[in-house]
Amino acid sequence: MKLVRYGAKGAEKPGLIDGEGRVRDLSGIIADVAGEALLPENLARLAALDPAALPLVEGVPQAGLRLGPCVGSTGKFIAIGLNYADHAAEAGMKVPEEPVIFNKWTSCINGPDDDVILPRGSQKTDWEVELGVVIGKGGAYIDEADALSHVAGYCVVNDVSEREYQIERGGTWDKGKGCDTFGPIGPWLVTPDQAGDVGNLRMWLEIDGQRCQNGATATMVFKVPFLVAYVSRFMSLQPGDVIATGTPPGVGMGRKPPAYLKGGEVMRLSVEGLGVQTQRVVRG
Template identity: 55%
Template sequence: MKLLRFGEAGSEKPGMLDADGNIRDLSGVVADIDGALFSGPDMDKLRAMDPTSLPLVEGNPRIGPCVANVPKFICVGLNYTDHAAETGQPMPSHPLIFAKATSAIVGPDDDVVIPRGSEKSDWEVELAIVIGKKASYVSEEEALDCIAGYCIANDVSERSYQFDYAGQWTKGKSCDTFGPIGPWLVTPDEVADPHDLKMYCAINGHRYQDGSTNTMFFKVAHQISHISEFMTLMPGDIISTGTPPGVGAGQNPQVFLKPGDVMELGIEGLGTQRQTCVAWSR
């Protein structure tokens, strides 16, 4: 099942993708695609539903973030062995976690704003986990049962803010529009193995990232279990699980985003994103 949200920013409606790739309107069935849906009885109703019984959405509406009202946006850094190698850093002994502000979340094809004064904005295609039920001190054996679905996240990052402005990585990760998610939430039954998905990110048609989740070091179940030791994960929370090699900071010479650049990224079975970078303005 592929769930999505469509319409103007701030007024999105819930939808479902049918087998032919058409958007079907779910607004007469559920209020939104969010934690309240994932943790309630309506998910079973949706699983049993024939998408063709729902109203067809005509045209090509804007696709919004695939999850609404996200409580927490947690990211895991340096989690791909080949990405750690390109940065020249050793693999951490435990998952390296940081927060990304939920105000950074935008739709998968919305513009990305290069922040005022930024010279080192960068891209990161990532597999994101969406939590489906409350999780505290869960074991790795229980962890996969806590997943509502998977989606693509672009963990856009300003490297100078991240490393040069004393503090945690959150400064470089949380600028407005730095968290495109979607286009849709794919339920676990459609993802045979989250650790065997091809993924890529191209800038202006040049593919810089061309990797796979099979080089992920801390696996999905371990990440959920580990993070749940330090905070209760709530329905609707997002965990972005790390990026493969090929980020701009890893190039020689380094390459960073500028207004007018176009990012195109995708993960096998989870769809694609396309963002145009624009200059900051009041």
């Protein structure tokens, strides 16, 4: 099942993608793709619906019909750093012995095709295609063996990052990770039964049609079940929380010389089976 949130920014409605790739309205069934709607028993009720019996939404998704972030009312947007061995190598950093955790502020969450706005004075804004994990059943101190039962689904995340703010301006990574629009999520939330083998999904990102990142979740250091369990040791997880699980090589910081977004570029990115994002980069 592919769940979406469609419509004007800030006024999105819940929907699902039918077998023809069209949006069916769920607003008569759930208030939003958020919170308790993501609990396993409620997702099972949605999966049992006949899409053809739901109202058809006018317009083609991502081609006239705007899709918003695929999950609403996110309480925590958690990210994992240096979780691909080949990305750590290009960054000149050691593979961590334990996951690196940082925050992306929820105010950075953006639709999958909305503009990415460079902060004023930004010189080193970068791109990162990532697999996003959306929590369904909350919990703390989750057992790794039980971790996947807490996952509502998966999505594409672009972990947009301002490297000067992140690395050179003091403090933690958070400073460069949570600027407004730096967290495109979607286009849809894909439930685990349709997401394939999340331990081996191809992923890519292009800038103006040039392939920059071309990797796979197979090179993740810490896999999804471990990450869900590990994060839950330090904070309780709630329905709708999002974990961005790291990026493969090919980011601008790793190029020789480094290359960063200046404004005017178009980013396209995808994780296999989870849809495509397209963002225009504009200066703030």
